[in-house]
Amino acid sequence: MNLILIIALLAVGSYLVAVIENWTIKGKFRLAAPAMAAMAMLGRESVLSHKPDRLFFETAPVLLLLSALLAIATIPFAPDLIITDLATGALFINAALVYVLVALLMAGWGPNGAYAMIGGWRFLGQLMAYAMLVVMPITAVVMRSESLLTTQIVMSQDDLWNIAYQPLGFALFFIASLALCFLPPFDLPIAKGELAGGVEAEYSGVRLAVFRLGRLMLIFTLAAAIVVFYLGGWSGPFLPPLAWTIIKTMTVAVVMLLAGQLMPRIREAHLLSWGWKIGIPLALINILIVGFLVLMVP
Amino acid sequence: MSIELILALTTGAALFGVGIYGALSQTNLVMIMMGVELILAGAMVNLVAFWRFLHPDTAAGQMFVLIVMTVMAIEMAVGFGVAIARFRSRGSVEMEEAVELKG
Amino acid sequence: MTAQMFFIGFFGISAIWFGVVVFRTFSMVRSALALLFSQTALGAMFLAMQAEFLGVLQIMMMATEMSIMAIFMVMFMMDPGGMGTMDMTHQKRLSLWAGFVSFVGGVAIAVFVDWGPIAAIAPDxxxxxxxxxxxxxxxxxxxxxxxxxxxxxxxxxxxxxxxxxxxxxxx
CATH class of the missing domain: 1.10.287 (Helix Hairpins)
Structure with missing residues (x-):
């Protein structure tokens, strides 16, 4: 029952994310636009490039979809509305999201195209920059809740949301999650202007539709994860828990999609050097501060 | 005598064997490192199996697996460092060509 | 045959299978990703053995590690795409024997040693x-x-x- 409900939520959420993305790029709010685009995409021929690695080419979009789906399995939408409340939930979200990298590598290597391959390997470099910034803020969150259970993490924020308790961790995790679902300004693997679509370049038709759907679900999953880790999950006055989760998730998704539109694309070298020279020390400081707060402040 | 334990240990032995084959038969440094990774993976399966079926109450068994994972990461880092240095000075990481190591 | 036995066997066999594929394919990226899936199957096997934290950690760590392996393979191999099917092995017979002997030795130890009492339940x-x-x-x-x-x-x-x-x- 929970499974069906959450899949339905995910579908609706991804659709709304698509509407918002369309709105941030084109400037017009049209509810029907993603459906039309999807129909057009499904109607087109799905071209196969010359001498592809068929196995990778076919697996990549499905793996992207799957990793978003697995990550959503441990995210609670309401006190009882969760697919599996794993004892290592916070770690499992990470584990599932790392496979985004594997999917993009496959999509880059599979079609035997130069742009796609550059895009795929670029994402590996991008992972080097953001991976630590995903894990270390989560460590600080877990330090406060004293449990890896995601429901426990939400309950630990009853008094004060983590965004106020550890704003530094929130900022780092937010930026890292932008990089994780390769939204602008971190859209290096699909860089529209310079790589002609990058990993997406050789995909068309149904395969491209699956790929895009996977990415939309990824954005929705990340927004939901931010809500669970930093914005108090389902807690809020008056409205039922599920409504609060959905409102917060969609707000976060809007902010995520809007934030990148205002900035130029970051260079890979800058991303790496900032990630390691600024990001990781800040994440360590965040852990220190949270440790101090947890131990000293009752 | 538990079949689960034997299954897990057999998996460990098989991975170890495949890893030994790979590490000895490949000529490329990176492929040799893949063989070593498989050997360590075999060790890890055994450790988890021993923890689960013989001593599930001692957390030290799990700790040991964490150490093996650390060893894997270190092996990767140092191995690739050596590979880069070698590639830069000699233009390849083929071990057949590394005869000067014989002394 | 219990469910645990089935899953340990299933993931064990897939781990071994992918491990063999590592050295049998000519494409280097496939080789690295086969190693990744071998390790992921091991992570699933840890989950089947109720070591949840280790299983999830294994699945998470190996994805990054093996992807890095893949890029180094592409950088350092002469034929990363595997189109030319060049032979990159030496002392094959010796290594086959060494691998086989260590496998048989491991299985013999696993079967013939008295492991003592088997713990029925693990902590949650x-x-x-x-x-x-x-x-x-x-x-x-x-x-x-x-x-x-x-x-x-x-x-x-x-x-x-x-x-x-x-x-x-x-x-």
Whole structure:
């Protein structure tokens, strides 16, 4: 029952994310636009490039979809509305999201195209920059809740949301999650202007539709994860828990999609050097501060 | 005598064997490192199996697996460092060509 | 035949299968990703053996590690795409025998040694995580710190030997 409900939520959420993305790029709010685009995409021929690695080419979009789906399995939408409340939930979200990298590598290597391959390997470099910034803020969150259970993490924020308790961790995790679902300004693997679509370049038709759907679900999953880790999950006055989760998730998704539109694309070298020279020390400081707060402040 | 334990240990032995084959038969440094990774993976399966079926109450068994994972990461880092240095000075990481190591 | 037995066997066989594929395919990216799926199957096997934290950790860590392996394969191999089917092996017979003998030895030990009483139930996952945390920050703290320090040393050493020489110019 929970499974069906959450899949339905995910579908609706991804659709709304698509509407918002369309709105941030084109400037017009049209509810029907993603459906039309999807129909057009499904109607087109799905071209196969010359001498592809068929196995990778076919697996990549499905793996992207799957990793978003697995990550959503441990995210609670309401006190009882969760697919599996794993004892290592916070770690499992990470584990599932790392496979985004594997999917993009496959999509880059599979079609035997130069742009796609550059895009795929670029994402590996991008992972080097953001991976630590995903894990270390989560460590600080877990330090406060004293449990890896995601429901426990939400309950630990009853008094004060983590965004106020550890704003530094929130900022780092937010930026890292932008990089994780390769939204602008971190859209290096699909860089529209310079790589002609990058990993997406050789995909068309149904395969491209699956790929895009996977990415939309990824954005929705990340927004939901931010809500669970930093914005108090389902807690809020008056409205039922599920409504609060959905409102917060969609707000976060809007902010995520809007934030990148205002900035130029970051260079890979800058991303790496900032990630390691600024990001990781800040994440360590965040852990220190949270440790101090947890131990000293009752 | 538990079949689960034997299954897990057999998996460990098989991975170890495949890893030994790979590490000895490949000529490329990176492929040799893949063989070593498989050997360590075999060790890890055994450790988890021993923890689960013989001593599930001692957390030290799990700790040991964490150490093996650390060893894997270190092996990767140092191995690739050596590979880069070698590639830069000699233009390849083929071990057949590394005869000067014989002394 | 219990469900646990089935899953251990299933993931074990897939781990071995992918492990064999590593050395049988000519495409280097496929080789690295086969190693990844071998390790992921092992992670699933850990989950089947109720070691939840280790299983999830294995699945998470290996994805990054093997992807890095893939890019190094592409950088250093002469034929990363595997189109030319060139032979990259030596002393095949010896290695086959060595692998086979160690496999048979391992199985013989597994079958003939008396392992003593088998524990029926493992502690549940939440308890395991707590125990492991207390173990790391208690009795095994020194070992864990040493592991961390060793990683730091390895990072510095790897960086030191892999940065290019500066040819008389300032960077």
């Amino acid at each position: 996952a939440a308890q395991q995580t707590i125990d492991l945390g207390l173990e790391i920050l208690g009795r095994s703290m020194l070992i864990f710190e040493m592991a961390g320090l060793t990683i730091l040393t390895a990072m510095i050493a790897a960086t030191a030997i892999s940065i290019p020489e500066l040819k008389g110019k300032q960077q």
